[in-house]
Amino acid sequence: LKRKITQKQIARELDISISTVSKALKNSDELSQDTKDKVQAFAKFYNYKPNQFALSLRSQRSNIIGVILPGISHHLYASIFTGIEHYANKHDYNVIVSVSHESYDDEVAKIEMLANGHIDGFIVSLSKETINKNDLEHLIHVVNQGIPVVLFNRPTNQIDCDKVVVNNFTSAYKAVKKLIECRKKRIALIISDCHMNSSAINDKVEGYVQAHLDHGIPLNENLIVKISNTDVSDYTIKSFFGRENFDAVICVDEMSAIQSMRLAKEKGMEIPKDISFISFTDGILSQQAYPSLSVIAQDGEKMGEMAAMMLLERIESTNKEEIYRTEIIESMYIERESTLN
């Protein structure tokens, strides 16, 4: 139960002044080597570590960043966090995580709590509820206080700050292109979470359409279906499988992909011979499904590192030129069993 030693105590023990101790510990060259050696040896012996609270008070910086995630079970957010933590730790920062659970109220409360706390900056992915409400006062307030913010994955153009986003258009484009290469011609697009009025969905639809046009595949609007949640057990999707005729499916998330595959199997179709599947988010489900699921995946770690990099740059930059950047992380295709050439 030994309290940590301070410069004051070292000074008293060695019968020198506190400022000499401070300088010795910083290896200042205005001190004699003798004194420095003596102090440093003593400090080392008693395992001196500077008091971070005092340092923070002086510098008004904590080297802690706050990360607001809508969820944490989700594979994408888990790997984004890994990326953030990796970059942050490497640069001597710690990470406070707060999860909004897709709730607006949680998001507001947690951001506020952190903004009045020890945080040097924020990395935020907005909750679905926030996007739908389109109420961003809490974040605007943070930005106005001069606290650096990086938005990622689910941006909004209502906030002027650095951003890291995925390219939903090209993701969808790539998926369609891949399926066309597999000689599929009737490609369904299943959009879960269609209550989200984010640009993410529109961009995907546009990419889907454009890929059809570019490859001369006829577009059938009936093959685009929206379901309100990620649970596919509802009537909409079952009747869709019963009614329409298609040989490939693109799902916005892996959960609905898994369940759609089950519906296809129940219809007696063979995957990927009769019908191929691609989903947009990678995760353990995609990997372990049977057959395993090909995906257009976001590189979460890369997104996280990028976001952390932008934030630390902003925190440590002295000149306040307000040229905010938006970085786009391209997705990649991971081939598994649910598609084949």
Add this chain to the structure above:
Amino acid sequence: LKRKITQKQIARELDISISTVSKALKNSDELSQDTKDKVQAFAKFYNYKPNQFALSLRSQRSNIIGVILPGISHHLYASIFTGIEHYANKHDYNVIVSVSHESYDDEVAKIEMLANGHIDGFIVSLSKETINKNDLEHLIHVVNQGIPVVLFNRPTNQIDCDKVVVNNFTSAYKAVKKLIECRKKRIALIISDCHMNSSAINDKVEGYVQAHLDHGIPLNENLIVKISNTDVSDYTIKSFFGRENFDAVICVDEMSAIQSMRLAKEKGMEIPKDISFISFTDGILSQQAYPSLSVIAQDGEKMGEMAAMMLLERIESTNKEEIYRTEIIESMYIERESTLN
């Protein structure tokens, strides 16, 4: 870009002393109502918030706790984190998370980094590597510094501190009992990660054995198999399925359960009619598998809340009576399709 206002500035503006401001903000009753009103109104108008760095310096407390997890994708750890965060936030604490990725070196580095930082206490689940090395100097060092520590899920009796653990014995016991109730008599136990020399595995085996004895079911040691990792694609497990004869399987984790189910199906067995499955960790895989997997699940949120509760109590307790507690969280059975009555 407005910097935060301080008591000093309020004092200057209102032409009173700093300590009067301080007292007014705390609604001290040695001040006139007039002064208090004036100060509070002013403070509110300029959105005064106390500077946490200054508060921390005075109190030597940050209201931040450090959480070390071996992984974060894992459903159990995700929900444990949720529980910790929930309890911590409710009591005005923030949470710094650090992931060791099951690596000893990471764990040591991250604990050290946090211990020299702004942390009031630790909640730690040891990495596999640490448990195997059995080198706990880094944590003993933390405890000796007087920093409160709560160990959870993977404890060690080498460290004297509060602990939150699961009851592996009764978990295994319950699983066997359940399967016996389903009229299964030849119950296999598949142990992945058998290189872990933790008590967790021994306790499970003992529970497995005891349940057999208590219910008069003959014990067949050949039905206990250990595989070195969670990937079941290796020869050991395939030959096990080829060689032995059993009508139920208990798996230590859901991944090997999923893959074992696949082997069973390939053998032409029907689940759960011919063979039942139970796994020990709940997660999205168990829920989405086909058939979905019955589990003996740990209540992660409860574990997390309990750990946070014990830590905060320890942090805020003044008297240092060193009566450390170990709380046991009981597991619960979640019935799905892979078993049936």
Add this chain to the structure above:
DNA sequence: TTGTAGGCGTTATCAC
């Protein structure tokens, strides 16, 4: 009822 002084641990400026 209000104000003064000192301290939390550190660093930077300036004087000796």
Add this chain to the structure above:
DNA sequence: GTGATAACGCCTACAA
């Protein structure tokens, strides 16, 4: 080379 002093923002005896 070394040390005294002030400052970061807040709190709290103790004076006035």
